[in-house]
Amino acid sequence: MLEKMIFGRYIPGDSIVHRIDARAKLVFVFLFIAIVFLANNWITYGLLIAFTLTIVAVSGIRFYFIVSGLKPVLFLLVFTFLLHTFFTKEGTVLLDLGFTEIYTGGVIQGIFIAIRFFVLVVMTTILTLTTTPISITDALELLLNPLKKIKLPVHELALMMSISLRFIPTLMDETDKIMKAQMARGSDMTTGPFKERMKAVVPLLIPLFVSAFKRAEDLATAMEVRGYKGGEGRTRYRQLDWNLRDTVAILLLVVFAVGLFLLRS
Amino acid sequence: MDIKLQQVSYAYAAGTPFEKRALYDVDLTIPSGSYQAIIGHTGSGKSTILQHLNAILKPTSGTVQIGDKRIDAGQKPKELKSVRQRVGIVFQFPEHQLFEETVEKDIMFGPMNFGVPEEEALRRAHELVGLLGLPQQVLEKSPFDLSGGQMRRVAIAGVLAMDPEVLVLDEPTAGLDPRGRKEIMNLFARLHREKGLTTVLVTHSMEDAGRYADRIAIMHSGKCVVEGTPQEVFAQTELLEDFRLELPQSVKLQRTIEEMTGHEFPTLYLTEEELAEALASYWTPNGEGMN
Ligand SMILES: Nc1ncnc2c1ncn2[C@@H]1O[C@H](COP(=O)(O)OP(=O)(O)O)[C@@H](O)[C@H]1O
Ligand SMILES: [Mg+2]
Numbered sequence: 001m002l003e004k005m006i007f008g009r010y011i012p013g014d015s016i017v018h019r020i021d022a023r024a025k026l027v028f029v030f031l032f033i034a035i036v037f038l039a040n041n042w043i044t045y046g047l048l049i050a051f052t053l054t055i056v057a058v059s060g061i062r063f064y065f066i067v068s069g070l071k072p073v074l075f076l077l078v079f080t081f082l083l084h085t086f087f088t089k090e091g092t093v094l095l096d097l098g099f100t101e102i103y104t105g106g107v108i109q110g111i112f113i114a115i116r117f118f119v120l121v122v123m124t125t126i127l128t129l130t131t132t133p134i135s136i137t138d139a140l141e142l143l144l145n146p147l148k149k150i151k152l153p154v155h156e157l158a159l160m161m162s163i164s165l166r167f168i169p170t171l172m173d174e175t176d177k178i179m180k181a182q183m184a185r186g187s188d189m190t191t192g193p194f195k196e197r198m199k200a201v202v203p204l205l206i207p208l209f210v211s212a213f214k215r216a217e218d219l220a221t222a223m224e225v226r227g228y229k230g231g232e233g234r235t236r237y238r239q240l241d242w243n244l245r246d247t248v249a250i251l252l253l254v255v256f257a258v259g260l261f262l263l264r265s
Numbered sequence: 266m267d268i269k270l271q272q273v274s275y276a277y278a279a280g281t282p283f284e285k286r287a288l289y290d291v292d293l294t295i296p297s298g299s300y301q302a303i304i305g306h307t308g309s310g311k312s313t314i315l316q317h318l319n320a321i322l323k324p325t326s327g328t329v330q331i332g333d334k335r336i337d338a339g340q341k342p343k344e345l346k347s348v349r350q351r352v353g354i355v356f357q358f359p360e361h362q363l364f365e366e367t368v369e370k371d372i373m374f375g376p377m378n379f380g381v382p383e384e385e386a387l388r389r390a391h392e393l394v395g396l397l398g399l400p401q402q403v404l405e406k407s408p409f410d411l412s413g414g415q416m417r418r419v420a421i422a423g424v425l426a427m428d429p430e431v432l433v434l435d436e437p438t439a440g441l442d443p444r445g446r447k448e449i450m451n452l453f454a455r456l457h458r459e460k461g462l463t464t465v466l467v468t469h470s471m472e473d474a475g476r477y478a479d480r481i482a483i484m485h486s487g488k489c490v491v492e493g494t495p496q497e498v499f500a501q502t503e504l505l506e507d508f509r510l511e512l513p514q515s516v517k518l519q520r521t522i523e524e525m526t527g528h529e530f531p532t533l534y535l536t537e538e539e540l541a542e543a544l545a546s547y548w549t550p551n552g553e554g555m556n
Contacts, residue, residue: 062282065282178362183349184321184353184354184424185374185423186350186427
């Protein structure tokens, strides 16, 4: 039932996007998030879309699939678009609805914000779809390592993150199972009036929490009996490997940013 | 109420890169009042079939006829509550579905969802706790304070409380101790016999399939490969070997005896009692009769 959710899932592949070092991909996405805010006119927003679509194409993941998997956030996208359309009062009046007027500036602003939202979501989805959760956390731990100097528990944070990521699919499966079991007992949160659906949440959440706590306890015990005692002196089995292509990827993004900077108005 | 699966195929996550075909053109008819066992290895699609029996899953292609309700592939869900009430499913590890403060409330949850009045639901809860061999005191306890075996019984009571016409059981005794298994399996047999409850049992135990079922279906890689009475199914030794399934213990022993003595029994003995009786009637004190 929840199987169409793709956020946080990994699709194996061997495109160049898959092979780029996870650290490079993380830095790339963070820089990209900043760069998106450079765009402020049609050309620069157009370039953003083109850039994003090129990366989707190179990653070898079907675009149709990304869009269909993003349906849950598509709602947010439409919502922000409407918000800007109705509440930005710039430019000339495009439409007079009686209770309010819609301005050209509002529509344009709405479109821009929607594009911004879209490229951000697609880019981060590409990151998670092409990188195993484990490499993402490894990369994050390595990138944050300098912050250990100021006593930030980097290893613990990375561990927490990798455990959470590891258990997302497990919890999804569990949710699916419990949902079905409660549906069979006549409590359905996928159909019916809103109030009925809300009532069906409790029978789903309580068993889910119970099993999550049980799992957490089991995991803690299993880690302890195998001698886990924090990051001190711990070696790694998987080594990340920074290559020329990773540097090139970052440089390409910098070039793109410079381009946007020159073309923005 | 008959349930009829026609050319049912099902794929999980259809249309995504994670698409997983789980059923291929399955035909299966479960007549009203029968006891149908479904056996097969893990991952062969047994649980997937079960979820079609009360329209929790809808076929990717083919049709499922549940009583007078017809579920076609690709059609929007209609009113399914009555189907859910008439076909009760006990999922694998049903104790995971318990959530209420007290056992009593949890058992009443199903019937009350289907509009049964509170007093009637309460009455059923009290009756079922006894039927499942639990002391009445558990009714006031939190389900999370019970032992695993007791939780399983409470969960089963929660489904029986819906008063279904068809009882669907997905490995209901997995993880229970031998005595608990026997008690629960005997209870299902009794409900089937006395109340005419149509029963569908998924099991890994060939003994249970042979002992309790009228008909057995074998699932293999998402296909229903064999269907017939226990006699018919367990007579096809080579076929079972192809699917790496065992014979019931009593049949195995019967085959060994037949091999060693050269004597052919007229029929298969699906339970140890039947086999013992057959052997006893051949047995004479002076050692004659076995050949
Ligand atoms: N929720 C699900 N999402 C994706 N695949 C599933 C899901 N549930 C089961 N499957 C797959 O469908 C196939 C049949 O599973 P299932 O019906 O559970 O088999 P069984 O009950 O015989 O062990 C298996 O290959 C299994 O991996
Ligand atoms: Mg199963």
